[in-house]
Amino acid sequence: MKWNAWRKRLALPLLWSAGALIVLAAVFGRWMDWTIPASACYLAAFALSGVPILFRAVQALRFKTVSIELLVSIAAVGACAIGEFNESAMVAFLFQLGSFLEQKTMKKTRSAIKTLTELAPATAWRIVKNGENGAFETEEIDADEVEIGDVLLVKTGGKIASDGVVLKGEGYAAEASITGEPLAKHKAAGDFVYAGTLLDSGSLQMRAVKVGEDTTFAKIIALVEQAQDAKSPVERWIDRFAKYYTPAVILLAAAVLLLTRKIDTAITVLVLACPGALVIGAPIANVAGIGRGAQEGVLLKGGDSIHTFARTDTLVFDKTGTLTEGTPEVCVQKDYTAEPEKALALAAAAERVSDHPLAQAILRYAAEAPSYEAESAQTVRGCGMEAVVCTRRALVGNQRLMERHGIELPEQADREMEALQAEGASTVLIAVDGKIQMLLGISDRLKADAAENIARMKAMGVKNLLLLSGDNASAVAKVAAGLGIPDCRGELLPQDKLAVIRELQAQGRVVTFVGDGINDSPALAASDTGIAMGSGTDVAIDNSDVVLIRSDLESLARALNLARRTVRVLYENIALAVSTVALLLAGLFAGSVHMSAGMLIHEASILAVILNAMRLLIPSRKKKERKP
Numbered sequence: 001m002k003w004n005a006w007r008k009r010l011a012l013p014l015l016w017s018a019g020a021l022i023v024l025a026a027v028f029g030r031w032m033d034w035t036i037p038a039s040a041c042y043l044a045a046f047a048l049s050g051v052p053i054l055f056r057a058v059q060a061l062r063f064k065t066v067s068i069e070l071l072v073s074i075a076a077v078g079a080c081a082i083g084e085f086n087e088s089a090m091v092a093f094l095f096q097l098g099s100f101l102e103q104k105t106m107k108k109t110r111s112a113i114k115t116l117t118e119l120a121p122a123t124a125w126r127i128v129k130n131g132e133n134g135a136f137e138t139e140e141i142d143a144d145e146v147e148i149g150d151v152l153l154v155k156t157g158g159k160i161a162s163d164g165v166v167l168k169g170e171g172y173a174a175e176a177s178i179t180g181e182p183l184a185k186h187k188a189a190g191d192f193v194y195a196g197t198l199l200d201s202g203s204l205q206m207r208a209v210k211v212g213e214d215t216t217f218a219k220i221i222a223l224v225e226q227a228q229d230a231k232s233p234v235e236r237w238i239d240r241f242a243k244y245y246t247p248a249v250i251l252l253a254a255a256v257l258l259l260t261r262k263i264d265t266a267i268t269v270l271v272l273a274c275p276g277a278l279v280i281g282a283p284i285a286n287v288a289g290i291g292r293g294a295q296e297g298v299l300l301k302g303g304d305s306i307h308t309f310a311r312t313d314t315l316v317f318d319k320t321g322t323l324t325e326g327t328p329e330v331c332v333q334k335d336y337t338a339e340p341e342k343a344l345a346l347a348a349a350a351e352r353v354s355d356h357p358l359a360q361a362i363l364r365y366a367a368e369a370p371s372y373e374a375e376s377a378q379t380v381r382g383c384g385m386e387a388v389v390c391t392r393r394a395l396v397g398n399q400r401l402m403e404r405h406g407i408e409l410p411e412q413a414d415r416e417m418e419a420l421q422a423e424g425a426s427t428v429l430i431a432v433d434g435k436i437q438m439l440l441g442i443s444d445r446l447k448a449d450a451a452e453n454i455a456r457m458k459a460m461g462v463k464n465l466l467l468l469s470g471d472n473a474s475a476v477a478k479v480a481a482g483l484g485i486p487d488c489r490g491e492l493l494p495q496d497k498l499a500v501i502r503e504l505q506a507q508g509r510v511v512t513f514v515g516d517g518i519n520d521s522p523a524l525a526a527s528d529t530g531i532a533m534g535s536g537t538d539v540a541i542d543n544s545d546v547v548l549i550r551s552d553l554e555s556l557a558r559a560l561n562l563a564r565r566t567v568r569v570l571y572e573n574i575a576l577a578v579s580t581v582a583l584l585l586a587g588l589f590a591g592s593v594h595m596s597a598g599m600l601i602h603e604a605s606i607l608a609v610i611l612n613a614m615r616l617l618i619p620s621r622k623k624k625e626r627k628p
Helices: 002-031 035-062 068-081 085-109 111-118 216-229 233-260 263-272 276-295 303-310 340-351 357-365 399-404 411-422 450-459 473-483 494-506 518-526 538-542 553-590 595-617
Strands: 123-129 136-142 151-154 163-174 185-187 198-210 298-300 314-317 329-335 374-380 384-389 392-397 426-432 435-443 464-468 487-489 511-515 529-533 546-548
Touching: 002 035, 002 085, 035 068, 035 085, 068 085, 068 233, 068 263, 085 595, 151 163, 185 198, 233 263, 263 553, 263 595, 276 298, 276 303, 276 553, 276 595, 298 303, 298 553, 303 529, 303 553, 314 494, 329 340, 329 357, 329 411, 340 357, 340 374, 340 384, 340 392, 340 426, 340 435, 357 426, 357 435, 392 399, 399 426, 411 426, 411 435, 411 473, 450 464, 450 473, 450 553, 464 473, 464 494, 473 487, 494 511, 494 518, 511 518, 518 529, 546 553, 553 595
Parallel strands: 314 464, 314 511, 464 487, 511 529, 529 546
Antiparallel strands: 123 136, 123 151, 151 198, 163 185, 163 198, 298 546, 329 435, 374 384, 384 392, 392 426, 426 435
C-alpha cells in the first residue's frame, strides 16, 4: 500500500521531469551535437516514465491479463535495445501523458458527485428538553447523529440535515440541488423539506422523517456513483475485445519481424496498434453524459440504461402525477346517506395509510371532518382501500372494488358517476357496511408543459405513444386527446399495465415507461427503460433506470436527448479510435509513418476522444426562462 501511495504521489513530478529531460536531450543532440549527454537524458526520461508503465504491465500479468501497458513496455524496451533511445523515451512519455490527461478528464466529468457531496450538511441543531427545568434548548450535533422523529431548528443560511416536515416557522429554501429549480421555494408548516438544501431566509422547526442514506439527497449521490461505475453493452464488448486484441497485436508484430527481419518495424507495430483511444472512448462518454444529467436533475443509472433508453421507440405514460400535476382536488360530492359527514370521516381514516394522489385529495377535502383511526387497513392494488374503522367496514375506491364485495350501485349513483367520468373527472365510491354512501368527483390539472413536450418527443422520432392508467376510461381518453397521445387504456390493474408492456415488447418495440407510484413498480421494472418522477415513491424510484428529479416532462425530453447524444459521442469515439489505428498501420507499412510521429498521432487521438466526450458537459440548449 505504501508503494502504491508513493507511486501515485510521484506520478506527476516524474512525468514532467521526463518531459524536461526529453527537451534537454533534444537541445544536446540537435543543437550542440552532444551525443552521449543526449542519450543519457533520453535513457533517464525513459526510466522515469517507462518504469511505472512496466510496473502496471507486470501487475496485470499477475492477474493473467495481457494489458495495453505490456504492448508499450515491449515496444519501449525494444526500441532501447536497438539503440533508439529517443524513440523509447518519447513512447513512454507520450503514453504516460495520455494516461494523465485521461485521469484529469475523468475527474472533470465526475465533478457532479464532488459538487453534490460538498452540499452535504455537516451538522444540525436539535431541539431537546432540559430535564432540570423542562425548558427547550438546542444542541449542535453531527448530521449523521440525527434520528427519525428528532425536532430540528434550521436557521437562516443553514443547511437542512434531513428530509422532514416543517412544524413551525416559515422561510425560503433553495432546492436547486434536489429539484433543479433556480428560485428558492417558500416553506411553512406542513411543507416537506429536503436534506442538503439551504434555507435562504427565515427560521424553521422541522421533524426528521428520513435520515442518513435514506434521504433524497443521499440517494441521488448513491445513484450517480453507481451509475458511473456501471458499464454499457459497448463497454463490455470493448473489455472482451481488449483481452484478445493485445495478444493478437503481439502475434502480428512477431509475424512482421519474421517477414521483414526489421525489429524497429515490429516494435513500431506494437506502439501504433495500442487501442488507448478505443478503451477510453466509451467509458468517458458515458461518465460525461451521467455527469451532465446529474447537473440537470436527470439521474441516468449507468451506461446500460443510457444505451437502452437512447433506442426508445415507444413511450408509455402513467397519468396521475406523470402527465398531471399529481395534486388532484375533490370537485364534486354526491351523497346517498343521511350521515355524509360520518361517511367522509370513515373514508379519510381508511385513506391515511395510502400515498396515492387521490387518497391525499380526499384527506385534504376531509380536513374539517371528525378524525378517526382505522383498526385495520389494506391497499387493494388498482382498486382502492379496505378498512375497519370504529368497528364499521369502509371501502374507498373504484367500481371494481365494489364489485369485488358484491355491492351494487344505486341507479342514481351509476348515472352521476358516468356524467362525472364523461367530463374527465376521476370518481371514488365510498361504501360503509356494504352500502354505497357517497360518490366523489376528483379532478387533476394537466402539467403546463405536457402538450409541448409530448410534441417535442414526437419530433425527436419517438414513434409510439401510449397512456395507461387505473383511472376510468373516459378521464383517460380526455387526457390523451388533450395531449395528442393516439392510444390510451383506462381502468387497468398493475398486472394489466405489466401485460401491456410485455405485449409491446413481444412486438419488437423498445419500451420506456414513465410513472411515479407503487402501482407503477411492476411496469417500471419490466419495461426496457423505467423512468420515475423524483416526486414519486421510493419503490418506483428503486425500480427505475432513470430518475427525473424535477418531475416535469421537459426533463424527460432533455433526458432522452442527452442519452442519444451520449450514445452518438460513444460511437464517434470508437470510429475515431479504430480509424486512427488502421491509418497508422497502413502508413507504417507504406513507409510514411515512424514510431515517434505515430505515437504522437496516437496520443492525439486519445486527446480527441476526450475532448469529444467533454462536449457532453455543455448543455445542449439553454433552459427556458420560467414565468413568474
